Amino acid sequence: MTVHAEPVAELPDPADYGLTVVEAEALPAELIALVDQVRALADAVAHTEADPAELAEAGAAVAALTERLGATRRMTGAMLRQRHPDGRIEYNTLTNLVSGPVNPTAPPLELTEADGGLRGEVTLNGTYQGPPGLVHGGWIAAMLDQALGAAAGVAGMPGLTANLTVDYRKPTPLNAPLTVTSRVTGTERRKVFVSAEIRHNGEITAEGTAIMVQIALPG
């Protein structure tokens, strides 16, 4: 494959695209803890057999909390900036569906640099269910897409997914540790070729490849 694309010398600052930037260390620990509580709440709601009176009471309590927390609201596209001790800077959308630290719908999947790419561990609860006891195929694709996009991003070539291919090799279990890995495999003009896998007990359950097209620099 011809290699033409160049990592951007310095990642574009999302503020130059008109986006709010939040420093990772500015996120209150209480917010992270609340997000975790809401994840557990979603799982409890999805599986509860509580009686109608208790459900009505819980619904009213949640509605009151929603109103209270909704009173102050960040912009939708806010970006998270992480400054690493070695000077590297990483950006992610704060409420990213797969790995946003303040999105209760996102599992706590943190991808960190390893073996020339990215690696992360995640255990998915029953709210990610497709077939009984198994992770939903659309969610598997979402996790692969994120790992693929983030691999291009940390390599200094952030872009949008133009094309995504997923192969489901084995059923991916719920409530079991999964490993997600990804890396850049090549570049051609603005195209960045990436590949990723999800493993359980060392065996690949799903793998994907994508073409990410590098975003245009502001201005």
Ligand SMILES: CCCCC/C=C\C/C=C\C/C=C\C/C=C\CCCC(=O)SCCNC(=O)CCNC(=O)[C@H](O)C(C)(C)COP(=O)(O)OP(=O)(O)OC[C@H]1O[C@@H](n2cnc3c(N)ncnc32)[C@H](O)[C@@H]1OP(=O)(O)O
């Ligand atoms: C807003 C930015 C804020 C600042 C950000 C700063 C830092 C961010 C850093 C890191 C971010 C980190 C992590 C993000 C992680 C994950 C996010 C998950 C990924 C997603 O969730 S992302 C959402 C879904 N995604 C879309 O919403 C894309 C919709 N789409 C489009 O926006 C356009 O479609 C686009 C831009 C893709 C291309 O449009 P375009 O006009 O720019 O480029 P063009 O068409 O000229 O194509 C150029 C070359 O790509 C080839 N090409 C194009 N399409 C192809 C296809 N389908 N298959 C095969 N090849 C294809 C052409 O053939 C040509 O190839 P060649 O060079 O060989 O001619």
